[in-house]
Amino acid sequence: MISAWLTQHGFVLFLTLKRLISTPVTSLLSIIVMGIALSLPAGIYVLMQNLQTISGQTADFPQMSLFLKLDTTQDSIEKVNQRLEENPQIQTVQFIPKDVALQQLQQSTGLTDITASLMRNPLPDAFVIHSQENSTEALEQLRAVIQSWPEIEHVQFDSAWIERLNALLDLARFAVLMLATLLSIAIIAIMFNTIRLQILTKRDEIEISKLIGATDSFIQRPFLYFGAIQGLAGGATAWLIMALAIRTLNEELITLAQLYRIDLQLQHLSTADSISLLLFSAWLGWLGARISVASHLWQIEPK
Amino acid sequence: MITFKNVSKRYPDGYVALNNVDLTVEPGEMVFLTGHSGAGKSTLLKLIAAIERPTSGTITISGQNIAQLKPAAIPYMRRKIGFIFQDHKLLFDRNVFDNVLLPLQISNFDNNTVAARVRAALDKVGLLKKEKAMPIALSGGERQRLCIARAVVHRPAILIADEPTGNLDVEYARDIMTMFTSFNQVGVTVLIATHDASLLEDTQHRILSLKQGKLAA
Numbered sequence: 274m275i276s277a278w279l280t281q282h283g284f285v286l287f288l289t290l291k292r293l294i295s296t297p298v299t300s301l302l303s304i305i306v307m308g309i310a311l312s313l314p315a316g317i318y319v320l321m322q323n324l325q326t327i328s329g330q331t332a333d334f335p336q337m338s339l340f341l342k343l344d345t346t347q348d349s350i351e352k353v354n355q356r357l358e359e360n361p362q363i364q365t366v367q368f369i370p371k372d373v374a375l376q377q378l379q380q381s382t383g384l385t386d387i388t389a390s391l392m393r394n395p396l397p398d399a400f401v402i403h404s405q406e407n408s409t410e411a412l413e414q415l416r417a418v419i420q421s422w423p424e425i426e427h428v429q430f431d432s433a434w435i436e437r438l439n440a441l442l443d444l445a446r447f448a449v450l451m452l453a454t455l456l457s458i459a460i461i462a463i464m465f466n467t468i469r470l471q472i473l474t475k476r477d478e479i480e481i482s483k484l485i486g487a488t489d490s491f492i493q494r495p496f497l498y499f500g501a502i503q504g505l506a507g508g509a510t511a512w513l514i515m516a517l518a519i520r521t522l523n524e525e526l527i528t529l530a531q532l533y534r535i536d537l538q539l540q541h542l543s544t545a546d547s548i549s550l551l552l553f554s555a556w557l558g559w560l561g562a563r564i565s566v567a568s569h570l571w572q573i574e575p576k
Numbered sequence: 577m578i579t580f581k582n583v584s585k586r587y588p589d590g591y592v593a594l595n596n597v598d599l600t601v602e603p604g605e606m607v608f609l610t611g612h613s614g615a616g617k618s619t620l621l622k623l624i625a626a627i628e629r630p631t632s633g634t635i636t637i638s639g640q641n642i643a644q645l646k647p648a649a650i651p652y653m654r655r656k657i658g659f660i661f662q663d664h665k666l667l668f669d670r671n672v673f674d675n676v677l678l679p680l681q682i683s684n685f686d687n688n689t690v691a692a693r694v695r696a697a698l699d700k701v702g703l704l705k706k707e708k709a710m711p712i713a714l715s716g717g718e719r720q721r722l723c724i725a726r727a728v729v730h731r732p733a734i735l736i737a738d739e740p741t742g743n744l745d746v747e748y749a750r751d752i753m754t755m756f757t758s759f760n761q762v763g764v765t766v767l768i769a770t771h772d773a774s775l776l777e778d779t780q781h782r783i784l785s786l787k788q789g790k791l792a793a
Contacts, residue, residue: 280687486655487682
């Protein structure tokens with residue numbers, strides 16, 4: 274019984290592939306249209322994933338600068354250093370004495386003339402720490418704790434840009450969702466129409482099959498398979514379009530990455546995301562076919 | 577095997593195609609159904625195939641009341657019957673073999689035996705050598721025989737033929753009648769609707785004749 278069921282489905286699969294190949298241009302065109310439609314939201318999603326990785330790298334161990342009061346003694350500096358090193362939330366501690374800070378300023382900004390004219394060093398001693406945490410709340414909390422120490426003049430920590438980036442990513446995510454919804458509806462409509470035309474051309478076959486005892490599910494099956502397979506092929510096309518785009522972009526990015534001395538390489542969808550894309554596109558095709566079959570098959574009854 | 581009890585069929589426009597018809601076809605019987613066009617032959621066959629439903633009365637086929645069948649059960653009922661259509665209803669996009677294969681695919685037959693069954697059916701109607709031919713290349717008589725092969729391939733208990741000799745010359749018609757007789761001899765119940773008087777001349781089988789929707793004695 275199960276083997277008969279399997280052969281039946283295997284046969285339908287074979288028939289569907291034959292049907293796809295028998296009209297190569299039409300099939301190819303619909304698959305390409307579906308592929309392009311899917312590659313838009315999926316492509317933006319890939320870019321977002323990459324942006325998140327980049328922002329994640331820099332925000333992984335956020336940096337905080339602690340400026341000590343100008344009159345802080347060597348003793349107090351030791352104490353602050355000790356307290357920082359004992360704090361489990363802090364990963365690294367680096368002390369920058371004011372003399373060093375002044376030297377760095379002279380070297381890096383080319384303000385040698387101005388700094389040389391200064392009567393005394395205006396810069397405070399400072400610590401640069403890297404936090405273990407990277408959530409905004411945890412960072413704000415750490416900043417409040419350190420700020421309350423008497424030796425500390427000011428704690429500088431720029432969380433705003435991370436927040437802005439995250440807000441932007443949220444917005445982009447929403448846009449992807451909207452775009453994906455709209456284009457999914459378009460794909461369902463395309464499949465609906467494709468199957469409608471197929472049902473019309475197969476009118477005789479459907480009528481005769483019904484006359485000699487075919488069940489509705491037997492008649493529907495090839496159309497549903499067709500929808501799912503074409504959807505799957507559309508998803509695979511979208512994947513290939515993105516792979517091609519990412520390869521091209523990466524070649525361009527090499528120059529940019531070299532200029533900024535950063536590692537900037539776009540990654541394609543993860544395996545799990547790729548499988549999701551394929552399953553989703555197959556489901557879309559199936560759904561379009563299902564709706565079409567439901568709204569057209571009942572009209573064909575033997576007379 | 578087939579029983580009509582007080583069956584009437586009135587169409588929405590008021591035309592009465594069948595009027596209080598009672599008939600019984602016994603299992604293993606071969607029966608002719610005749611009548612002029614418009615006498616209700618086609619309606620009677622459509623009722624048996626559950627293409628249409630009677631306005632009143634009951635139709636029983638092997639114990640099942642067709643008039644009360646749920647739509648989902650109709651396909652399974654139709655599989656018990658082999659239909660031979662006046663217009664053949666062949667599929668022109670596939671060859672002879674695949675046309676005969678269709679009923680077996682529909683009823684989910686075991687893949688190991690289908691080819692043998694199809695060839696056996698083609699052999700019975702003398703089309704074995706043409707299994708790869710397309711229906712368009714067949715003559716009228718051959719198409720009729722192909723339609724018969726498709727009707728018997730799943731070995732139904734009942735065979736129903738609508739004008740099986742419609743456009744055929746006498747010799748072909750005789751061939752086809754011989755086939756029906758041989759199916760009947762192995763126990764198949766056969767119902768043949770025809771207005772071809774020559775078929776009825778020297779038959780020993782029962783003849784039911786319809787006149788204006790009523791069964792004449």
